[in-house]
Amino acid sequence: MKASELFVAQLEEEGVRYVFGLPGEENLYLLEALRKSGIKVVITRHEQAAAFMAATYGRLTGKAGVCFSTLGPGATNLVTGVVHAQLIGAPLVSISAQKPRKENWQGKFQLVDVINMMKPITKKAASIFDPNTIPTMLRNAFKTAEAERPGAVHLELPEDVAEEEVSAGVQKRGEVRRPGPDHRAIDRAVELIEQAKNPLLIVSSGANRKRVSQYLLDLVNRTGLYVVHTQMGKGVLPDDCENSLFSTGIHKHDYVNCGIDKADLIITVGYNIGEYPPSIWNRNLDKTILNIDFVESEPDLYFNPLVEVIGDISHSLRRIAERIRGRRSFPVFARTRALIERKMDDFVESRYPLLPQEIVKSVREVMSREDIVALDNGIYKLWFSRLYRTFKPNTFLLDNALATMGAGLPAGIAAKMLHPDRKVLAVCGDGGFMMNSQEMETAIRYHAPLVVLLLNDNAYGFVKWKQRNLNFENFGMDVSNPDFVKYAESFGARGMRVEEGQSLTQTLARAFSLNQVVLVECPIDYSLNYEVFSVELGHLVCPE
Numbered sequence: 001m002k003a004s005e006l007f008v009a010q011l012e013e014e015g016v017r018y019v020f021g022l023p024g025e026e027n028l029y030l031l032e033a034l035r036k037s038g039i040k041v042v043i044t045r046h047e048q049a050a051a052f053m054a055a056t057y058g059r060l061t062g063k064a065g066v067c068f069s070t071l072g073p074g075a076t077n078l079v080t081g082v083v084h085a086q087l088i089g090a091p092l093v094s095i096s097a098q099k100p101r102k103e104n105w106q107g108k109f110q111l112v113d114v115i116n117m118m119k120p121i122t123k124k125a126a127s128i129f130d131p132n133t134i135p136t137m138l139r140n141a142f143k144t145a146e147a148e149r150p151g152a153v154h155l156e157l158p159e160d161v162a163e164e165e166v167s168a169g170v171q172k173r174g175e176v177r178r179p180g181p182d183h184r185a186i187d188r189a190v191e192l193i194e195q196a197k198n199p200l201l202i203v204s205s206g207a208n209r210k211r212v213s214q215y216l217l218d219l220v221n222r223t224g225l226y227v228v229h230t231q232m233g234k235g236v237l238p239d240d241c242e243n244s245l246f247s248t249g250i251h252k253h254d255y256v257n258c259g260i261d262k263a264d265l266i267i268t269v270g271y272n273i274g275e276y277p278p279s280i281w282n283r284n285l286d287k288t289i290l291n292i293d294f295v296e297s298e299p300d301l302y303f304n305p306l307v308e309v310i311g312d313i314s315h316s317l318r319r320i321a322e323r324i325r326g327r328r329s330f331p332v333f334a335r336t337r338a339l340i341e342r343k344m345d346d347f348v349e350s351r352y353p354l355l356p357q358e359i360v361k362s363v364r365e366v367m368s369r370e371d372i373v374a375l376d377n378g379i380y381k382l383w384f385s386r387l388y389r390t391f392k393p394n395t396f397l398l399d400n401a402l403a404t405m406g407a408g409l410p411a412g413i414a415a416k417m418l419h420p421d422r423k424v425l426a427v428c429g430d431g432g433f434m435m436n437s438q439e440m441e442t443a444i445r446y447h448a449p450l451v452v453l454l455l456n457d458n459a460y461g462f463v464k465w466k467q468r469n470l471n472f473e474n475f476g477m478d479v480s481n482p483d484f485v486k487y488a489e490s491f492g493a494r495g496m497r498v499e500e501g502q503s504l505t506q507t508l509a510r511a512f513s514l515n516q517v518v519l520v521e522c523p524i525d526y527s528l529n530y531e532v533f534s535v536e537l538g539h540l541v542c543p544e
């Protein structure tokens with residue numbers, strides 16, 4: 001057997017269903033072995049997109065997604081997607097080729113020290129020298145990537161190593177049962193919750209899983225506790241549960257902070273300190289913190305839990321739920337929910353170009369509870385996080401950790417491949433879409449009929465808003481764009497544009513009914529960014 005065949009056999013043992021990548025000549029043995037396997041190979045138009053897709057696969061399945069590239073420029077192109085996985089906590093194994101170890105007749109051509117480039121942005125990065133170590137190194141890579149807190153691992157497979165004959169066999173994938181929490185930690189947690197006047201849960205990305213969602217709902221129903229989601233935690237508790245305080249929005253101060261400010265005990269669940277900095281909600285260092293997570297927290301001035309319950313989160317929630325006596329009511333949080341709901345449902349006039357609020361409402365009308373929205377990065381992300389009601393875990397995919405532009409379309413494609421039965425909508429700004437728009441062709445080639453909603457303001461709107469906040473001149477942030485309808489059609493997709501007087505809801509419904517890759521361009525009016533986010537929220541006085 002060739003080393004590349006053993007490599008693929010080990011990937012199969014790991015349960016890999018898809019591999020996303022873009023090869024060079026140095027990967028051809030690997031590609032040939034993949035061709036003969038049961039693994040579906042998705043060749044993208046940019047390695048960054050392959051890494052975003054693999055990260056999405058990891059996020060949605062809990063199993064490491066796999067991406068690959070050639071050496072040098074292919075590996076450098078992977079970097080943003082690899083960091084994205086690492087920062088959002090998605091399990092990912094990325095693989096790059098390298099020059100032959102022994103007879104490298106090309107010398108320094110395309111030579112990059114990929115391992116040292118990847119080390120600071122992954123949990124582990126290593127090069128394979130001995131082909132017989134492939135099964136162990138891959139086993140190690142998958143185990144490390146999937147272990148809590150999940151993240152990225154990079155492996156390098158040099159060209160000559162991939163071609164060698166090997167004697168080693170596949171290494172079995174073992175089963176790991178996550179440990180349950182310590183009973184004394186549960187005692188302390190129950191004590192803290194029962195003593196607190198206004199305990200409040202903040203649920204974050206590490207908890208965005210189906211089982212956690214079930215146990216959280218049960219805890220909330222039994223105890224009356226309220227839940228705030230971070231943006232990457234959206235969907236864990238259904239927003240139509242009376243105890244959801246929806247999600248965090250503008251960092252400085254948003255309606256939800258009226259509730260957070262009143263809490264004396266904050267119970268963080270699967271909390272990602274990078275996503276929603278604790279200095280925002282614990283700026284006066286006056287919150288008692290109970291942390292429930294798979295792994296211990298990193299110490300931080302503002303995030304210094306009094307008690308940590310470490311172990312399988314769903315298990316911990318179940319144990320705590322069983323122990324708490326009686327259901328309490330928390331009028332302060334009930335009032336916060338009423339306030340946020342009022343704001344969410346505020347009447348919005350229909351304008352053309354459309355206002356963000358109308359866009360969010362239209363999308364919600366078209367999508368059912370299980371359908372998936374994958375957002376790119378732009379200011380619409382804030383409107384969606386604040387206003388889009390979410391009902392199921394992992395149905396609202398955004399990156400609020402690296403917060404990279406360009407991830408929305410690849411994430412949407414991977415989500416559609418994994419869930420062909422659900423509607424998938426990628427929401428992008430014109431800026432973010434143009435960073436990976438070439439992947440429209442990938443979606444078509446692999447029959448992933450998602451719909452892309454392109455919110456067009458012909459600008460880098462988010463930066464424009466920040467510029468205005470600083471009272472700077474509007475400078476450099478306006479762009480011109482292709483005709484997006486023609487652009488989509490030139491790929492072989494369907495292009496639609498919401499024209500004045502047309503309904504976005506109906507356009508999206510029609511787009512989904514076509515069951516093909518469709519781009520819907522919707523002009524957006526961002527005049528309220530400053531008015532709402534800067535002026536209204538800047539002067540927010542919480543009702544007593």
Ligand SMILES: Cc1ncc(C[n+]2csc(CCOP(=O)(O)OP(=O)(O)O)c2C)c(N)n1
Pocket residue numbers: 377378379380403404405406428429430431432433455457459460461462463
């Ligand atoms: C790769 C990358 N480059 C730059 C940024 C900084 N950035 C954040 S949002 C944004 C503007 C996004 O523009 P667009 O996609 O058109 O969305 P809009 O804000 O206009 O809705 C920029 C440049 C980023 N987050 N990621």
